[in-house]
Amino acid sequence: MIAGYATTLLVGALSAVLPVTPVEPYVIAVVTTTGDAAWLVGTVAGAGQTAGELIVFLAVRGTLRSVWIRGRLTRAEGASRSATPAPPGRFRRWTTAATARLDRPRQAAAVLFTSAVTGLPPLLLTSAYAARTPMSAAVFSATCLTGRTIRFTLVASAPGLLHALHLV
Template identity: 40%
Template sequence: MIAALLLTLAVGFVSSFYPGLPVEPYLIALMATTSHNAVVMGVVAGVGQSAGKMGIFLATRGAVRLPVLRRWIDRRKEEQAAADPSPPRWWTRWGQRLTAYARRLLPMEKPWMAFPMILLSSVVGIPPLLLMTFAAAATKMRAWVFLVACVIGRCVRLVAVALTPAAAGFFIT
């Protein structure tokens, strides 16, 4: 049982950043061929996936805030401004206004909307949680809020996946 728990945790962790190893087929196969508790295995896989997503979140947030990257971005902006000293054309101003308007509408920019977006993504998978992890790391979303939403959503999803063989009639006696 301990080996199965540790392996499920490891598969969940690796599958969080490597899409070539999804945890869902592993859970279905595990539940169809063993007599382990589906709820426990689903929660363990959810915790493993959430730990991996949290690692991605923190690494992305750290990379975005690296002073070296910030200096490089600032230098690129200065170079572009120096290369084109002409005043912005009407379409440039229109594009900037449209971008600012779209940013205000993005749910991830609003703290009270970020939690349900991550929760929805972690349960349903649309939009993909990996992309939402990168998006959340670029915003001011707190890490603990991301982690709570991710753990709840992933556990709900993976417990449902782990219960699928039993619902389909595959029982090991």
């Protein structure tokens, strides 16, 4: 039993950093073959995904704060400014305004939560973007865990719900 939950935690963490290994089919299989509670399997898978996404979040944040990387990016940005044309004015204003809103922790947390529950935008990309915002690792983790637990619990419950409704 403990080994099963440890494996679910590991599969969740692995799927966070390797998107080609989705955890959703795994949680469905665990619930249907073992009879474990969907909320428990969903919570453990959510914790694993949160651990993996937290590693991504912290790695990107550390990279962005690296003095060496920042120096390289600044030099590359200066060189590319003269080589590429600026986007049209209206698009540039819209992009700047949208990015400014997402840089606020409350809006970034809402986008992260939506991504964690629905998968849109992909959580891996959202985690990387959130790393550049002032969002704390604790808020990131709590938001990600809550959203992923909801998602995986619903997914793990789906076969039982379909059976209860006599749809299968």
